[in-house]
Amino acid sequence: MDDESDWSTISLPPHIIVFPSPVGWPLNSMFDLAELLCLSGFDVTLVLIPYTHTLLLRYINIESRLNPYPNLRLQIISDGLPPEDHPRSDAKEFLESLETLTKPIFRDLLTSGKLICDLSCIISDGIMSFVYDVADEIRVPVISVFTLSPSSLLVLSKVSNPIGENDEHMFVKGVAGLEGILTREDLASMCRSDDFANPFWNHIMKQIQELPRANGLILNTFKSLDGSIFSRIQSICPNLYAIGPIQAHLWARLEAQRMPHFVKEDNTNYMYEGVLMGAKTESIVGESRIPLKIRKATKERGCVVVSALDVHVLGHKAVGGFLTDCRWESVVQSVVEGVPMVCFPRVFRCSHLHSSIRSIKYHSQRVINNRMDQDVLPPHVLIFPLPLQGPVNSMFKLAELLCLSGLHVTFLVTDNIHTRLLKYSDIQSRFDSYPGFRLETISDGLPEDHPRSGDRLMEMFDSLKTKNKTLFHDLLTSGKLSSDSRRPVSCIIADGIMGYTCDVANDVGIPIIFVRTISACCLWVFFCLPKLIESGELPFAGNELDTPIKSIPGMEGFFRRRDLPFFCRSGNLSDPNLKLYLPESTENPRAHGLILNTFDDLEGPILSQIRTFCPNLYTIGPLHSHLKYKLTGESSSSVPSTNSMWKEDMSCITWLDSQPPKSVLYVSFGSLAVMTKEQYMEFWHGLVNSGSRFLWVVRPDSVTSDSTTIPPELTKGTEERGYIIGWAPQEEVLAHGAVGGFLTHSGWNSTLESLIEGVPMICWPYFLDQQVNSRFVEEVWKLGLDMKDTCSRVIIEKTVRDLMQDRRDEFRKSADQMAKFAKQCLMEGGSSYSNLERLIKDIKSM
Structure with a gap:
C-alpha cells in the first residue's frame, strides 16, 4: 500500500470547540470540561478573548495545565472591544459587543480555515446565543453549558419580568418544584428591580429563550443533588447531560490515569468577585481602620488571606463550615467535601438548597480594611524591565534575588512579553516557590500584531513614552498592587532607558532605582554623547571608521568611530536613536541609585567615571551567576529557571555530549539580530571551511529572505561537524565541557554568560551596546576577537581558526583568569555580594 492510501485510512478524532463566556465565573468549569474531553480522546480548541486570556495567564499556571494535553489548543479571538486595558465594566456595551462584534469574528474563525482540522461540534456557554446562528450557517451541532445552578436556570425561565423590591419575604409562585421554598428575597438581584430596560436582565432572558436551539445542555450537577428538577428543565432542553461535579469528575479521571493534578487558583476571585476574608480592595467599601477588638480576635482565632484555593481549603480536615458567596462552583465543591455552608449570595442565588441555614440577615456597618499593619509586612518592590528579552531576562534574575531576601516583588511586563513567557518559559512554575512574587501585566501601547523586531524598536520606545506612561501611573494609583497581605509599592526598580518611570514615581511619591542591563562601558559612552557633540566628534561623515575617539574619558587610545553604537554613524543629530540616548547623563542621576549587571574587577575604571554622575552604584553582576550562587546556598537541588521567549531545542545538549572537550564553536546572534x-551564506561557508565543529542557533525570523539552494559541500560539512537549531538553552550550552568558543552578537547578557564560563569569544555586533562590548572583549579584556563590520567567508574562516586552533591557549588563559575574578566577586565579602546586601538594606529603609 502506498503512502497516500495509508493516510486515507487514518481516522482522526472528533474536533470540538469549547467557547466559554467572556464573563469570569464559567472559565474554571469550562477549562475542566475541556480537559475531560481531551482525556476521552477528542481534539479540543479552547476559544478565549484576549482580555480573559490575559487574566487567565496571570492567575493560572496555564503552561502546566496544557502540557499533558497535546490535543488541547488555545485559540484567541477578539471580542471586538478596544485592547485589554478596556475595563469591560459597562454591561450594556459588553453584552452588545458579543452579538454585534464577537459574532462575526467567531464566524470568521470557523470559516477562514484557521482551525487545524474539521470541526465536529461546538460546546459554548449558554448565555451566548449568537453561537447558534454561526453554527447553523456552517451546519455544526452546538451543545450549550449552563454554568450556574440548575435551580437558577429553572427560576429564570419562569420569571419573565422583574418583580420589584417590595415584599421580599413573599413566596414566588409559578416555579414548579419550588413552591413554598422560594421567596422574592431569594431571586437574583436583577429580578428584584423595577428596571425593565436593564441590559443584563434582557440579555439573560434572551439567552434562556434561545436555549432550546441547542442540541443538548450540559449541567455541572448530579442527579442526587438536582434530580428533582431535571424533568422541568427538560421542558426547556430535552437532551440533558448532568456530568458534575465537573472538577471532581476531572480529578477522578486524572487519578485513574495516574496523571498529575494541576491545581489552578480560583481566578475569578481576582478577576470579578472577591471573597469574604480574602477580598481584594474593590470588594470592600467603608471605613478605613480595623477595630482593635476585631483585630485582636482575628489574630487569636483567624487567618485573613487575599485568596484561597477552594479545592484545597474545603478538602482540609480542619474545615467545618463555609461562609460563601454561593457561586455555583463553590457550592458544588463544598457539597463534594461535605462541608456545611452559610450563604451570603451576591449575584445569582440558589437558596432552595440552603434555606434551612439562611442566617445572615444583618449587614455590618463597619468594614474591614484590606491592609494589615504595615510593620509586619516586608517591603514591596515593583520591577519594570524594558520589554526585550535581554533586559527581561536580567531583571527576572534580580527579582528572584530579591525574593530570596524576603522582599515582596511585583514583576511588571507588557502583555506581549507575558504571552511569550508563558508560551516558552517555566516562569510561572519557577516563581511558585516564592509566595511574595506576583506577575503583573501592562500594555506597551502597540497593536497585537506589531513585530517588535530590532528594526522597529523606535516604534516601541515611542509608544512606551506616549502611552505606557499614563497606564503606569494609573496602575500605581489604582490600589490594585496592594492587599491585606501585601504593602503598597515601597520601591520601584525600572530600566533606566524608560526615564518617564521616574516622572511617574516622583508624582506618586515612591522612590525609584534605575537598572541598566547594558555594559557600564556602553553606558559611559551614552553619558559622553553630549561631550562628543560638543567636541565635534559627532556627527561625522565618511567611512573613516578607524579614526580614534578622544572625548570619552577612560577610552582614549583604543576607541574608534566604528566602536561607537551604530546610530552614531548616521551623520545626523536628529537621528531618533541618538535623541533617545542623548539624555542619559541627566536622566539616570535622577534615580535614588543605579543597578548595573557587572562587577568591579571587570569594569572598575569605567565605573569610577560613571560615579561622577551617579554616586550610588550597585554593581551586583553577573546576575545569572549571582542567582546560581544564592540558590546553591538555599538548596543544592535549586537551578535557575529559563526565561526564554523562544522554544528551546534541548537536543543540542545530547549532540554536545557526543563531542570532544572544548571542540565546539557555539554560534548565536541573540534574540533580535x-x-x-x-550574510547567512557567508557565515555558513566560513564555519564549514574552518574545519571546526559548530552548534549554530538560527532563529526562524533571523534571515530576511527566503531560503536558497544549499550547496552540497555545506550540507556535507554540517552533517559531519555541525548542528543547527532554532534556539538553545544558552547558559547550559556555554557551561558544557564540549564548548570551546562563542561566536556572538556581543549582547551584554551573552558576554557575561560566556565570561563566567571561561569561553573565549568572536564578536559580530549588531546594534546599540554591542559595538562597544566587542571592542572591550578584544582590546581591553583580551577575551577574544572583534569581527565587526565584515561578513566575508574568508575572514570568518580565519577568525574561527584563530580562536579555536592557532591562538586557542592564549585566549583560554585570559578567559579562565577573568572567570576566576567573576566568581570571586560573588562569594561572601566579594564586591557584588556586598553590593547586593547594601541594595537590600537600602530598599528595606525606604
Whole structure:
C-alpha cells in the first residue's frame, strides 16, 4: 500500500470547540470540561478573548495545565472591544459587543480555515446565543453549558419580568418544584428591580429563550443533588447531560490515569468577585481602620488571606463550615467535601438548597480594611524591565534575588512579553516557590500584531513614552498592587532607558532605582554623547571608521568611530536613536541609585567615571551567576529557571555530549539580530571551511529572505561537524565541557554568560551596546576577537581558526583568569555580594 492510501485510512478524532463566556465565573468549569474531553480522546480548541486570556495567564499556571494535553489548543479571538486595558465594566456595551462584534469574528474563525482540522461540534456557554446562528450557517451541532445552578436556570425561565423590591419575604409562585421554598428575597438581584430596560436582565432572558436551539445542555450537577428538577428543565432542553461535579469528575479521571493534578487558583476571585476574608480592595467599601477588638480576635482565632484555593481549603480536615458567596462552583465543591455552608449570595442565588441555614440577615456597618499593619509586612518592590528579552531576562534574575531576601516583588511586563513567557518559559512554575512574587501585566501601547523586531524598536520606545506612561501611573494609583497581605509599592526598580518611570514615581511619591542591563562601558559612552557633540566628534561623515575617539574619558587610545553604537554613524543629530540616548547623563542621576549587571574587577575604571554622575552604584553582576550562587546556598537541588521567549531545542545538549572537550564553536546572534541571505551564506561557508565543529542557533525570523539552494559541500560539512537549531538553552550550552568558543552578537547578557564560563569569544555586533562590548572583549579584556563590520567567508574562516586552533591557549588563559575574578566577586565579602546586601538594606529603609 502506498503512502497516500495509508493516510486515507487514518481516522482522526472528533474536533470540538469549547467557547466559554467572556464573563469570569464559567472559565474554571469550562477549562475542566475541556480537559475531560481531551482525556476521552477528542481534539479540543479552547476559544478565549484576549482580555480573559490575559487574566487567565496571570492567575493560572496555564503552561502546566496544557502540557499533558497535546490535543488541547488555545485559540484567541477578539471580542471586538478596544485592547485589554478596556475595563469591560459597562454591561450594556459588553453584552452588545458579543452579538454585534464577537459574532462575526467567531464566524470568521470557523470559516477562514484557521482551525487545524474539521470541526465536529461546538460546546459554548449558554448565555451566548449568537453561537447558534454561526453554527447553523456552517451546519455544526452546538451543545450549550449552563454554568450556574440548575435551580437558577429553572427560576429564570419562569420569571419573565422583574418583580420589584417590595415584599421580599413573599413566596414566588409559578416555579414548579419550588413552591413554598422560594421567596422574592431569594431571586437574583436583577429580578428584584423595577428596571425593565436593564441590559443584563434582557440579555439573560434572551439567552434562556434561545436555549432550546441547542442540541443538548450540559449541567455541572448530579442527579442526587438536582434530580428533582431535571424533568422541568427538560421542558426547556430535552437532551440533558448532568456530568458534575465537573472538577471532581476531572480529578477522578486524572487519578485513574495516574496523571498529575494541576491545581489552578480560583481566578475569578481576582478577576470579578472577591471573597469574604480574602477580598481584594474593590470588594470592600467603608471605613478605613480595623477595630482593635476585631483585630485582636482575628489574630487569636483567624487567618485573613487575599485568596484561597477552594479545592484545597474545603478538602482540609480542619474545615467545618463555609461562609460563601454561593457561586455555583463553590457550592458544588463544598457539597463534594461535605462541608456545611452559610450563604451570603451576591449575584445569582440558589437558596432552595440552603434555606434551612439562611442566617445572615444583618449587614455590618463597619468594614474591614484590606491592609494589615504595615510593620509586619516586608517591603514591596515593583520591577519594570524594558520589554526585550535581554533586559527581561536580567531583571527576572534580580527579582528572584530579591525574593530570596524576603522582599515582596511585583514583576511588571507588557502583555506581549507575558504571552511569550508563558508560551516558552517555566516562569510561572519557577516563581511558585516564592509566595511574595506576583506577575503583573501592562500594555506597551502597540497593536497585537506589531513585530517588535530590532528594526522597529523606535516604534516601541515611542509608544512606551506616549502611552505606557499614563497606564503606569494609573496602575500605581489604582490600589490594585496592594492587599491585606501585601504593602503598597515601597520601591520601584525600572530600566533606566524608560526615564518617564521616574516622572511617574516622583508624582506618586515612591522612590525609584534605575537598572541598566547594558555594559557600564556602553553606558559611559551614552553619558559622553553630549561631550562628543560638543567636541565635534559627532556627527561625522565618511567611512573613516578607524579614526580614534578622544572625548570619552577612560577610552582614549583604543576607541574608534566604528566602536561607537551604530546610530552614531548616521551623520545626523536628529537621528531618533541618538535623541533617545542623548539624555542619559541627566536622566539616570535622577534615580535614588543605579543597578548595573557587572562587577568591579571587570569594569572598575569605567565605573569610577560613571560615579561622577551617579554616586550610588550597585554593581551586583553577573546576575545569572549571582542567582546560581544564592540558590546553591538555599538548596543544592535549586537551578535557575529559563526565561526564554523562544522554544528551546534541548537536543543540542545530547549532540554536545557526543563531542570532544572544548571542540565546539557555539554560534548565536541573540534574540533580535537579523541578517541577509547573503550574510547567512557567508557565515555558513566560513564555519564549514574552518574545519571546526559548530552548534549554530538560527532563529526562524533571523534571515530576511527566503531560503536558497544549499550547496552540497555545506550540507556535507554540517552533517559531519555541525548542528543547527532554532534556539538553545544558552547558559547550559556555554557551561558544557564540549564548548570551546562563542561566536556572538556581543549582547551584554551573552558576554557575561560566556565570561563566567571561561569561553573565549568572536564578536559580530549588531546594534546599540554591542559595538562597544566587542571592542572591550578584544582590546581591553583580551577575551577574544572583534569581527565587526565584515561578513566575508574568508575572514570568518580565519577568525574561527584563530580562536579555536592557532591562538586557542592564549585566549583560554585570559578567559579562565577573568572567570576566576567573576566568581570571586560573588562569594561572601566579594564586591557584588556586598553590593547586593547594601541594595537590600537600602530598599528595606525606604
